[in-house]
Amino acid sequence: MIIKTRSESAELMILRSLSIRMNLSEKERSNFLNLEKGFIGEQQFDKWFETNFSNEGLILNDLLLESNNTIFQIDSLLITSDVVYLLEIKNYEGDFYTDGDIWSTLSGNEIKNPLLQLKRSESLFRRLLQNFGYNISAEANLIFINPEFFLYQAPLNPSIIFPSQLNRFMDKLNKKSTNIKDRHLKLAKHLVSIQLKNSPYTRLPDYSYDQLEKGIICGGCNTFVTTINKEMVVCNECGYKEDITAAVLRGVMEFRLLFPNQKITTNGIHNWCKIIQSKKTIRRILSRNFQLEGHAKSSYFVNRKENID
Ligand SMILES: [Zn+2]
Structure with missing residues (x-):
């Protein structure tokens, strides 16, 4: 067992x-x-x-x-x-x-x-x-x-x-x-x-947001996705297709992993995912999957209450 x-x-x-x-x-x-x-x-x-x-x-x-x-x-x-x-x-x-x-x-x-x-x-x-x-x-x-x-x-x-x-x-x-x-x-x-949650022996390089290449990484291979076809992102390298929402949510997870102290905002994720032109699309995906906190320009997204594990 x-x-x-x-x-x-x-x-x-x-x-x-x-x-x-x-x-x-x-x-x-x-x-x-x-x-x-x-x-x-x-x-x-x-x-x-x-x-x-x-x-x-x-x-x-x-x-x-x-x-x-x-x-x-x-x-x-x-x-x-x-x-x-x-x-x-x-x-x-x-x-x-x-x-x-x-x-x-x-x-x-x-x-x-x-x-x-x-x-x-x-x-x-x-x-x-x-x-x-x-x-x-x-x-x-x-x-x-x-x-x-x-x-x-x-x-x-x-x-x-x-x-x-x-x-x-x-x-x-x-x-x-x-x-x-x-x-x-x-x-x-x-x-x-x-058991301990975090190993003290991790060896990570120094990195900053500005230094990293932005974009959505393909779910099937390790390259950046280059094409958007209606509601799908398509990888030109391996042909992997993914629903745009799933791809953006993967991008959010990765962003959180790399920058655990940064807030999730529409502008931030729009910039991070890079290839999705429409901010509206990003906002729609975030609103449907997270809860909005704060007001107007200072608003950001957090886990929905029922999502918190
Ligand atoms: Zn691929």
Whole structure:
């Protein structure tokens, strides 16, 4: 049973938008591509897990927790009756090697040692369970989901699950005799309730409104929409068509994500979406989907009361 689903982090969504609207430095771009790749790997893991796991268990994805004044993240957590599995998912692709505690790509770029990261999360999580008085053991696994990954001089460490071991790992989980009780559900809900909302480790470039290219980004590919055809926006690159209201609302969501402190106004969104000539159209869409506050020139739009989550 999935207790907490996975969603893209705000950092990834912001970087995705910035990567289209401004020039990222090489470092920023590589951070963005790593996050994107990591998220794809996690989604592949979710799909694989969902298809193959036939046992009882509670699944929590993407937990950001604090223990011993240290913040740590868990990609996936599986609660069974006697063991909580912490699963760290890596979507590494290509050839890597280890030399002692050093992990590198075959071309010689050192990467963060994922085993040390795993051990750290495991011990912080154990301490957290202990502090809250849960008597259940924790086991951590490092899962390499990409079949194109290979590690030379791999350490003999049963916590690591290589792509060719995934099926056997799943067999092991499926053969466990497990019986989920109220106390397991209580633990799951407790973990969800104490998770942190915002990661302090986000690395975003500096950006300002003026610096960003305006326009509506196509919902099917990563280019700006160029054509409006009656009530539809049409992408010349991929042919994706979208209702004008849906496209503007996506634009509003993106604007809010990038500039959470700025007010939503007709002029602002008209300028942001750029290709929609008529301010009337923008005002109509905003009025139908948001609530108007303030008067005349200083008016702005907020979520309708029933929309507030
Ligand atoms: Zn497109």
